[in-house]
Amino acid sequence: MSQEANNKNRIIQTKILDIYVEALEEMRRAGYVNTPEVKILALSVLGVINWYLRWYRAGGRLPAEEVHEVIANFVLRGVLGNHIRS
Numbered sequence: 001m002s003q004e005a006n007n008k009n010r011i012i013q014t015k016i017l018d019i020y021v022e023a024l025e026e027m028r029r030a031g032y033v034n035t036p037e038v039k040i041l042a043l044s045v046l047g048v049i050n051w052y053l054r055w056y057r058a059g060g061r062l063p064a065e066e067v068h069e070v071i072a073n074f075v076l077r078g079v080l081g082n083h084i085r086s
Contacts, residue, residue, distance in 0.1 A: 016046070017039075017042060017043070017046065020042035020045060020046060021038055021039050021042045024038040024041055024042050024045075025038045045075055048071060048074065048075055049071075052067070052071055
């Protein structure tokens with residue numbers, strides 16, 4: 001990739017990260033997200049999404065809708081899902 005293309009890519013990535021940080025910060029202020037550092041949370045969510053784009057193959061064992069549901073559940077509820085105990 002050329003330096004110019006690399007610079008454009010970085011600008012786009014920064015803008016996307018900023019959108020996620022802003023949305024998660026709004027959710028934090030509203031009491032839906034419990035973290036002192038939303039940027040780490042935003043990077044984690046983007047990491048999950050990016051890995052999905054690398055490994056998912058259409059025509060696999062699960063339909064895309066089911067894979068999306070599993071990923072969304074993980075992003076929203078974590079590994080323990082609804083089984084979190086106080």
